[in-house]
Amino acid sequence: MADTTREHRFGTRVIHAGQAPEPVTGAIMTPIFQTSTYVQPELGKNTGYEYARVQNPTREAWERNAASLESGTDGIAFSSGLAAIEAAVLTLSAGHHVVTEENTYGGTTRMFNHVLSRLGIEFTFIDSRDPEQIRAAMRDNTRLVHLETPSNPLMRLCDVAAAAEIAHAGGARLMVDNTFATPYNQRPLELGADFVAHSTTKYLGGHSDVLGGILVVADESLAEDIRFIRKSTGPVPGPMDCWLCLRGTKTLEVRMERHNANGQRVAEFLEAHPKVTRVHYPGLPSHPQHALASSQMSGYSGMVSIELESPAAVKTVVEGMDIFLLAESLGGVESMSNVPSLMTHASVPQDRREAMGITDSLIRLSVGIEDPDDLIEDLAQALDAV
Ligand SMILES: *Cc1c(COP(=O)(O)O)cnc(C)c1O
Helix, strand or coil, rough: CCCCCCCCCCCHHHHHHCCCCCCCCCCCCCCCCCEECCCCCCCCCCCCCCCCCCCHHHHHHHHHHHHHHHCCEEEECCCCCCHHHHHCCCCCCCEEEEEECCCHHHHHHHHHCHHHHHHHHEEEEEEECCCCHHHCCCCCCCCEEEECCCCCCCCCCHHHHHHHHHHCCCCCEEEEEECCCCHEEEHHHHHHCEEEEEEEECCCCCCCCCCCCEEEEECHHHHHHHHHHHHHHHHHHHCHHHHHHHHHHCCCCHHHHHHHHHHHHHHHHHHHCCEEEEEECCCCCCCCCCHHHHCCCCCCCCCEEEECHHHHHHHHHHHHHHCEEEECCCCEEECCECCCCCCCCCCCCCHHHHHHHHCCEEEEEECCCCCCCHHHHHHHHHHHHH
């Protein structure tokens, strides 16, 4: 099916891109093609659909939708965000080298250090706030640079256009994990990246009810390579999960407007609060990279990290809140709190964690789309108990 919505604005494409009424009945919603295989009309002929690991119409609609939102040509969906990132690394071979931001999602660091490095792929961890650190880490065999901006959980930024230039000059591709920003706020392919990766578990799904990942690219042969890797290794999402993502992105624009507004309000409240030592939020003028944030992002999302005076204060606050629920994950409509050092980033080696500032006094908040006055009252009463 041709994507007839490519010329429309973002808020229209979230709803329509990649989807057309189902041809048999006119069903306005993309059906969930819950089938593992497709009947072949005669020997040696098929309908274009043979086996669900390779083709599924619900998945394809979701991939077209995501590709449109990220200004790419192809989306390739996976069973999780980590499976998507893994597939991008599997475009490399033993003997190749990857330069990666050190402050990524903890599971990404674990996969690089403990799984993919065993296959003869080498990883160098750098602080990509300074793009010169990327340049300095590049080697003759570097084929991939991996960034997360804003990073999880410290909200560090990397200049994507500068990183793309450095990666390409060294013969490497650039991957950006855009999970925190979402394409509503930041579109890395437009800034020169080669792959955008998402954990669709987070903002794209948006309702804490599905696990998934996607890669979006703007290069046909790269897309073909990734589809071949996925077909050969198997980490595909089921049709119901793809349908949940399609339903999720329909409200991406309206959700992100509210996440951005609530994130900003919560960050400003916390910055002024005497019990809060430090706030990490790219939308605050006090963020050391606020100028870069406002040049490469159009909004700052709902992720806010704060430092308190002690681990005991952290325990009081995360256990004392009623609306912000203590949980791993982020990006849902409901607000959540998380202590990265003990939860999402426990798998990052302790010395690297501490050197970066992921201490036991750090809380990561995923600010949801509830009434912002209730969120602030919830934070205020929990902080008062410190
Ligand atoms: C959650 C997350 C991942 C991993 O995604 P899964 O869907 O849990 O596999 C990767 N990157 C970021 C930034 C994340 O927040």
